[in-house]
Amino acid sequence: MISILIGICVFAVFIHYHITHWSNKNKTSKRSLYPIKKTKKCIDIEETSICQLDLDKRLYHQLQNLEYYSDALLPAYNRLLSLFDSVIDAARTSSTRNILNAVQTFSKQALIDFLNAEYTDVNERYNAYLARRKNGGSREMFPDFDYARHWLRTSAPVKYVDGAWLGGIHRVTTDSAHRPYTKTLWQILSEELGDGDLQKNHVWIYRELLQSIGVDDIGTGDSEEFVSSIRNVNNDARVWTAAIAQLCISLFPETFLPEILGFNMSYECLPLHLLITIHELRELNIDPYYFVLHVSIDNNHSGHAAMGMDAVVAYITSLPAEDQNKAWKRVQTGFLLASELPTTPRPRSQLDTALAQVFEEKTHTAKSLHLSCPARIGGRVGKKLSEWLDPISYPVHSLAFLRALADSRWIVRGQPEKSRLVHEIKWNGRMFGAFTIGELAVLEAWIRELAPPTLLAERSKSYETFTGVQTTLPKIELASKFIDILDRPSAPRHQGTTFETVVFASMLSFENKHDALMGLLSVSAVPFEYLPSLPAKCASSYGMMAVKCLRALYGFLPESDACAGMHAVTSNTPTLGVKEIASISLSNMDMSVREFVTKVMHLSARPEQNESLLVGLQSGFIEYVFEACKQLGAISAKEMEKLDEIRVRCRHAIDHYTAERNEDKRWLADMIKGEQAVRTIISYIID
Structure with a gap:
């Protein structure tokens, strides 16, 4: 008995020593179990012996900052293919019902039946859950408030890329044949991003949720802190893998469009854990609105689930009959990537329960031995050992304690022989005798x-x-x-923060003026096209301004307090955005403006570094290109009326954002340079 008391006390002191030691060390060395080195705003993991989790964390950061990491495309491509392999292998060997064995060949009715059966199954299982709870059953996801905080904090990698899988679709380089259904997908993306309203932006809402429960110290999804083993200790591989899948698939929309369609169709379906999450967060007085939003906006009647299925059907049926089933296999692959990769943190296991019991039995013996010990487990949002091991409160936060312990420096995941806690329990360790051989076996397992x-x-x-x-x-x-760029839209672009004046060799004929002007009009949405593919960066006033402009330029309805949903699909109103009005193929763009457009495309692929120039360019397009169309009579009166509407919507969004930056003189000067670049080329065309 005495040895157990001494062992637990030594355990507390030893943890305190090492936490203090590492805290002091980190003040100078900034080293961690996940070593990094800074490169501008970004980081790289040192090429040491690292596991897939480490690689995924690195790739996550690189893809959230792709403009600084152009060489991340190849690892992302390979990682995506490996994930395709794994989910196909899992589905082929599974005995449970899935899209491979339920809808082996494409049929719209078979697909509807499958999705309806999935929806019915979720509702039946949820009703069974409610019955268990009504009969006195305990919470099944969140045993206590502390674990709910841990779960929400750990889930952030997935939540901070909400909508990312659609980030690359419906750009100016999208094939015209695909635009009817990529438009549907972009409407979904727009709604994930809040339709230009930061309060509706899903990433922003999740940040607010974490702030409300005091765990918003992890940094934004694109920050160094977010993947740091010191600042954000999160080693739950499931959430990082699910997040990586979304980021990787978005990078190759021209290569993996069928897979993106399938991924979206699956991801927008209603999962059981979402309903249980809402129910149990309410019981714990945690605002569940982020999750409520995903139940309502993703509904299978008029929401994202319905839109996702409609886009798949439109794509498959647009193909020749002999190509449909091959395309269907690719849609199935994307569906599996979303359905087979868990997006939630690892649930409680039998070993969790067994080890929790081991510690619970020891808390009764050590009731008052840790009161003076300042050591914490769980970092800055953790607890003192006296709080974790309190015999009264321990039963309700035992799982949260185990998760915090798993992420501490006392544990090397998967390797008990290298874990400090195990060493201290064995012979020559300072906790020898505090755990029985059977308890040690549970800990090691x-x-x-x-x-x-x-x-x-x-x-x-x-x-x-x-x-x-x-x-x-x-x-x-x-x-x-x-x-x-036309041949390889996903390829990295040249860097550049300046905009040289384009000089034409000779005056343009009226016909050439028209062609040059239509070429510029067709790419009027290019300046902001890349920002929505970066949800963490887009959850800002800059991002919301860009989304509002793109909605107008793409021909989407004006923003409102309601959600457009399937109305954007079923409405008889034809899409009339700048690309449709210009009605010109990029491959046929007038040679005289190609140099200018190429430069804009280079700049747009780096939306953070070139923010002020891009805002100025966008402002210049809606002012000078639109006005030139009117002066030359290049389009019909109805089309000109539509351009006027687009200009007003974009002008309002840009002016509102520019007012926020009014004190930054350098920013304003660069913005004006962007405007003047468009004005200059237009003057050459129409003069």
């Missing part, structure tokens, strides 16, 4: 269960076998010329 996914030795190539697609590594060298 629990540590092994924490193992993150290991590196994949090689791909199974199941994606190629299943879909028949012959994959080739994407060309990732910089796309410098206009034709390069």
Whole structure:
């Protein structure tokens, strides 16, 4: 008995020593279990012996800051293919019902039946859950407030990329044949981003939720802090993998459009955990609105679930009959990527329960031995050991304690032989005798269960076998010329923060003036096209201004307090955005404006570095290009009326944002440079 008391006390003091030691060390060295080195605003993991979780964290940061990390495209492509392999392999060997065995060949009715059956199953299981709770059952996701805080904090990697899988669709480079259904997907993306209203933006709402429960110290999704092992200790591989899947698939919309359609259709379906999350957060007095929003906006009648299915059906039925089932396999692959990868933190296991009981039994013995110990488990949002191990409160926060312990420096996930806590319990350790051989066996088994996914030795190539697609590594060298960008829209672009004046060799004829002007009109939405693909950066007043402008330029309805949903699909009103009004193929763009447009495309791929120039360019497009269309009589009166409406909407959004930046003289000067660049080229065209 005495040895147990001494052992637990030593455990507390030892933890305090190491926390203090590491805290002091980090003030100078800034080192962590996840070593990084700064490069501008970004980071790289040192190439040491690291696991897939470490690689995913690095890739997550790089893809959230892609303009600084152009070489991340190739790892993202390979990681995406490996994830395709894994979900196909899992679905093929599964005995449960899934889209592979339920809808083997494409049929609209079979797809409707499958999705309806999934929806019915979720509702039946939720009703069973409610019955268990009504009969006295305890909460099944969140045993206590502390664990709910841990769960919400740990879920942030997925929540901070909400909508990212759609980030690359419906740009100016999107094939005209695909635009009817990519328009539907972009409407979904717009609603995920809040339709330009920051209070409706899903990433912003989640940030507010974390702030309301005091766990918003992890940094934004694109920050260094967010992937730091010191600032944001989050080693739950499930959430990082799910987040990476969304970011990777968005990067290649021209290559994996069918997979994106399938991913979206699955992701917008109603999951059971969402309903239970809402129910239990309410019981804990935590605002569940972020999750309520996803139940209502994703509904299968007029919401995102209905829109997702409609886009899939429109795509498949647009193909020749002989190509439909091959395309369907690719849609299935995307569906599996969303349905087979869990998006929530690891749930309670039998070993969690067993180890929690071990610690609970010891808290009774050590009732008052930790009161003076300042050591904390769980970082800055954690608790003192005396609070964690209090015999009265321990039963209700035991799972939160285990998760905090798992992320501490006492544990090396998957490797009990390297874990300090195990060493201290064994012979020559300062806690020798405090745990029985059976209790130690439980602890070691629990540590092994924490193992993150290991590196994949090689791909199974199941994606190629299943879909028949012959994959080739994407060309990732910089796309410098206009034709390069058209051929490889996902390729990284040249850097550049200046805008040289374009000089025409000779005066343009009236016909050439018209062609040049229509070319500029067709790309009028380019300046802001890349920002929505970065949800963490887009959750800002800059991002909301960009979304409002893009909604107008793409021909979407004006923003309102209601959600457009399926109305954007079923409305008989034809889409009339700048690309439709210009009615010109990019490949046929007048040679005289290609240099200018190429420069705009280079700048737009770096929306953070080139913010002020891009705002100025966008302002210049809606003023000078639109006015030139009127002066030359290049479009019909109805089309000109639509351009006037677009200009008013964009002008309002840009002016509102510019007013926020009014004190930054350098920013305003660069913005004016962008405006003047458009004015200059228009003067050459119409003079």
